[in-house]
Amino acid sequence: MKIGSKSLAGAVAGAALLGAVSVIPAHAAEGWFESHIDSWRVQNESRRWWDNNDTWDYTGIYFAGCEADGGDGFRFADLRLWKVVDGAPDRDKGNERNYCGWVDYGDPNSRGNYYFELTDVSSGSFLSVDYVKVAW
Numbered sequence: 001m002k003i004g005s006k007s008l009a010g011a012v013a014g015a016a017l018l019g020a021v022s023v024i025p026a027h028a029a030e031g032w033f034e035s036h037i038d039s040w041r042v043q044n045e046s047r048r049w050w051d052n053n054d055t056w057d058y059t060g061i062y063f064a065g066c067e068a069d070g071g072d073g074f075r076f077a078d079l080r081l082w083k084v085v086d087g088a089p090d091r092d093k094g095n096e097r098n099y100c101g102w103v104d105y106g107d108p109n110s111r112g113n114y115y116f117e118l119t120d121v122s123s124g125s126f127l128s129v130d131y132v133k134v135a136w
């Protein structure tokens with residue numbers, strides 16, 4: 001049966017997708033990007049992304065493979081989410097401590113451009129992260 005083989009392929013693809021989602025928590029369906037961080041200091045900023053506010057998904061930032069140059073190595077990075085506001089100060093959407101995993105900021109519930117800023121790193125002055133995923 002052709003339909004049978006098609007649905008089997010669908011089931012296999014679904015299983016593979018579930019496997020991937022279990023590694024990186026299933027945050028945010030509206031959009032996402034992957035990146036890395038190379039020797040950031042406090043006040044460095046991420047690229048901007050557009051949140052069209054089509055969904056209620058939380059905005060989340062995922063880190064894996066974190067390094068800091070201080071004697072204690074990496075313990076945490078504080079990340080502030082900002083919404084770009086033209087012609088006025090950008091809007092502070094919250095500061096969260098990332099221990100090299102997920103942090104989320106709730107649903108900003110507001111269409112626009114966003115970015116995050118490194119506000120503190122422990123320990124040392126420089127932060128590098130092998131894998132960064134931002135989802136919203």
Ligand SMILES: [Ca+2]
Nearest residue numbers: 053055056109
């Ligand atoms: Ca939203």
